[in-house]
Amino acid sequence: xxxxxxxxxxxxxxxxxxxxxxxxxxxxxxxxxxxxxxxxxxxxxxxxxxxxxxxxxxxxxxxxxxxxxxxxxxxxxxxxxxxxxxxxxxxxxxxxxxxxxxxxxxxxxxxxxxxxxxxxxxxxxxxxxxxxxxxxxxxxxxxxxxxxxxxxxxxxxxxxxxxxxxxxxxxxxxxxxxxxxxxxxxxxxxxxxxxxxxxxxxxxxxxxxxxxxxxxxxxxxxxxxxxxxxxxxxxxxxxxxxxxxxxxxxxxxxxxxxxxxxxxxxxxxxxxxxxxxxxxxxxxxxxxxxxxxxxxxxxxxxxxxxxxxxxxxxxxxxxxxxxxxxxxxxxxxxxxxxxxxxxxxxxxxxxxxxxxxxxxxxxxxxxxxxxxxxxxxxxxxxxxxxxxxxxxxxxxxxxxxxxxxxxxxxxxxxxxxxxxxxxxxxxxxxxxxxxxxxxxxxxxxxxxxxxxxxxxxxxxxxxxxxxxxxxxxxxxxxxxxxxxxxxxx
Numbered sequence: 001x002x003x004x005x006x007x008x009x010x011x012x013x014x015x016x017x018x019x020x021x022x023x024x025x026x027x028x029x030x031x032x033x034x035x036x037x038x039x040x041x042x043x044x045x046x047x048x049x050x051x052x053x054x055x056x057x058x059x060x061x062x063x064x065x066x067x068x069x070x071x072x073x074x075x076x077x078x079x080x081x082x083x084x085x086x087x088x089x090x091x092x093x094x095x096x097x098x099x100x101x102x103x104x105x106x107x108x109x110x111x112x113x114x115x116x117x118x119x120x121x122x123x124x125x126x127x128x129x130x131x132x133x134x135x136x137x138x139x140x141x142x143x144x145x146x147x148x149x150x151x152x153x154x155x156x157x158x159x160x161x162x163x164x165x166x167x168x169x170x171x172x173x174x175x176x177x178x179x180x181x182x183x184x185x186x187x188x189x190x191x192x193x194x195x196x197x198x199x200x201x202x203x204x205x206x207x208x209x210x211x212x213x214x215x216x217x218x219x220x221x222x223x224x225x226x227x228x229x230x231x232x233x234x235x236x237x238x239x240x241x242x243x244x245x246x247x248x249x250x251x252x253x254x255x256x257x258x259x260x261x262x263x264x265x266x267x268x269x270x271x272x273x274x275x276x277x278x279x280x281x282x283x284x285x286x287x288x289x290x291x292x293x294x295x296x297x298x299x300x301x302x303x304x305x306x307x308x309x310x311x312x313x314x315x316x317x318x319x320x321x322x323x324x325x326x327x328x329x330x331x332x333x334x335x336x337x338x339x340x341x342x343x344x345x346x347x348x349x350x351x352x353x354x355x356x357x358x359x360x361x362x363x364x365x366x367x368x369x370x371x372x373x374x375x376x377x378x379x380x381x382x383x384x385x386x387x388x389x390x391x392x393x394x395x396x397x398x399x400x401x402x403x404x405x406x407x408x409x410x411x412x413x414x415x416x417x418x419x420x421x422x423x424x425x426x427x428x429x430x431x432x433x434x435x436x437x438x439x440x441x442x443x444x445x446x447x448x449x450x451x452x453x454x455x456x457x458x459x460x461x462x463x464x465x466x467x468x469x470x471x472x473x474x475x476x477x478x479x480x481x482x483x484x485x486x487x488x489x
Contacts, residue, residue: 003045006116006123010038011086013113016106018094027091035086039079046075047335047395048213051122053129054229054464055214058270072336129210129464133232141245144473148466154446155245156280161255162443168317168384169258169325169440170375173218174364175333176394179205180404181361189352190362193369194388194411202415206408208393209428210460211467216270218391219329222432223279224248225448227460229468235271237475241278246474247446249433250279253325256442259317261285263310264329266300278475281327285309302341303332303364307371314380325440332360335396357400385439387412389432414439425455 014034018027044056117123145153181187182194211227212218216235220228224246230237250260260282267273267286276284287300294305301309310328317324332339338360347366353359368388375381388411398406410427412419412435420438421427427435433448453459460467 002120002122003049003051006051006120007038007042007045009113009116010034010041013110013117014038014086014090015094016110016113018090019106020103027094031087031090031094034090035083038086039083042082043075043079046397049393049395049398050213051126053126054133054211055129055217057130057133058214058217058228058235075336125461128461129229139469139473141470141473144469148463148470150447150452150470152447154247156243156247156251157245158445159247159252159255160445161252164256164441164443166256166258166323166442167440168323168380169253169436170314170384170386171222171325171327171436172368172371172386172388173222173327173329173391174368174388175215175330175391176335177330177333177361177364177390178394178401179390179407179409180401181365182409184401184404186402186404187361190358191365193365193372196369197372197388197411202410202412202419204410204412204416204421204427206389206410206432207426207428207457208408209430209457211464212429213392214270214395215329215391216272216275218429219272219327220275220279221429222389222436223250225430225433225450226471227430227464227467228471229464230471231468235275237472237477238271238274238278240477241274241475242478243280243476244278244474245476246471247448248279249436250276250281250325252437252442252444252446254280254282255444256323258323258325259283260325260327261313262327262329263306263313264300265302265306265331269299285313299331299334299339302339302343303330303367304341304343306330307367310371311374314375315378318378318380329391330364333357333364335394381413385412385414385436385441387432387436387439410435412439426457428457430460 014030014037017034018030021027021030040056041052044050044052047059048055050056141155142151145151182191182198188195209221209227211229212221214228217228220226224244226246228235253260260280262276262281262283263285264272265286267276267284267288273284287294290301290309294301306328310326313326314324332341336357337355338357340356340360341363344359344363344366348359348362350359353362372381372386375384375386390408393406393408394401408429410432416423418439418441419435421435430448431450434450437444437446
């Protein structure tokens with residue numbers, strides 16, 4: 001209701017502004033621009049449950065939506081219809097002559113409405129993330145760290161891992177798979193396999209943090225420990241990047257002797273290919289890797305196929321006696337209604353589920369359960385640490401959760417003693433790199449953001465500009481002259 005009230009106030013402001021001007025061209029411009037602003041805010045609220053901020057900015061480009069636009073046809077038409085309806089209403093209803101008193105009243109209403117909007121903490125909190133797009137000063141990474149009291153941060157090229165026999169690592173990042181799906185009784189039919197694992201494995205509440213609430217942002221965070229703010233470039237900054245001085249899980253695993261693999265339906269989506277390459281992932285596997293050996297879809301490999309490929313890859317690495325780290329990012333439960341895979345009807349009865357999204361939630365649960373059974377049958381879990389967590393909260397209409405507490409979770413076959421989890425400290429996405437490395441028993445000299453901010457999660461919101469500077473200046477890019485001597489040819 002709070003966000004709805006703010007949108008209504010936006011409408012009042014635009015209406016009053018239009019009514020102040022008798023010139024048709026001015027009113028038309030105000031009506032069109034005001035309507036567009038309101039529609040964009042409404043779209044941001046619907047898909048992200050936030051007002052327009054950095055997350056919305058990152059997604060407002062063709063590359064970010066490539067392959068998914070087909071699933072949003074209804075929403076696109078609805079947005080266009082709303083735009084024209086609002087524009088017509090503002091022009092039509094504000095077309096009245098006003099005397100001095102009415103004009104004064106309109107101005108007062110506008111000022112009061114602006115004050116009400118600016119007093120809303122949620123609007124200010126969501127909107128202030130846009131400040132990061134103006135943070136593009138290029139300077140020495142070490143200078144940036146010094147300015148943020150992180151002078152002892154370990155650069156990626158200085159990472160050292162002690163001699164050891166670390167475990168293999170398997171990370172499953174499940175698209176929009178909130179904890180309610182495996183906690184609430186209303187979804188009990190959908191997730192029998194994950195609920196079974198929850199009863200015997202380590203199950204931990206995980207919170208979403210700012211800067212990690214979309215897929216590419218979530219991936220960047222669980223690999224580096226930093227929220228994904230990159231200024232005006234967005235994810236396109238990785239197109240000119242070839243390395244990063246930010247210590248990441250993937251770079252640490254390189255030092256510990258692991259072969260690293262990242263499996264996803266389409267790595268071109270939202271600049272992931274460039275980002276993962278910059279973060280030193282050895283092999284990135286998506287639909288381009290198999291030349292139509294699997295059923296085609298608008299966005300790439302289906303989750304069913306990803307896990308079959310992962311099984312073959314694990315067997316191959318196990319036979320070669322090579323330590324490995326496999327990261328799998330699913331997509332089939334993507335908003336708004338899931339990406340339907342008819343093949344799953346051979347193992348699940350479609351009639352038992354209310355809609356396509358519920359069916360695909362159950363399908364992913366089945367696929368994950370089958371994958372864990374495979375790992376157990378082949379004794380791979382004895383030498384591997386497995387992590388399962390959602391990439392972010394579900395985008396789009398949240399009505400299906402009703403009164404459920406929304407949040408993420410971490411499910412692992414490793415206990416809290418090895419993960420080194422403090423029961424007093426709430427866990428956020430920025431904590432995942434340390435948990436992943438701790439769970440695999442990897443000893444290293446790297447530090448992460450949580451080592452500096454402790455329990456102060458508000459630090460992220462209050463230091464968006466500084467965090468952006470760290471992310472941007474940590475990258476080694478071909479479009480800058482700031483290249484360390486050891487990377488120069």
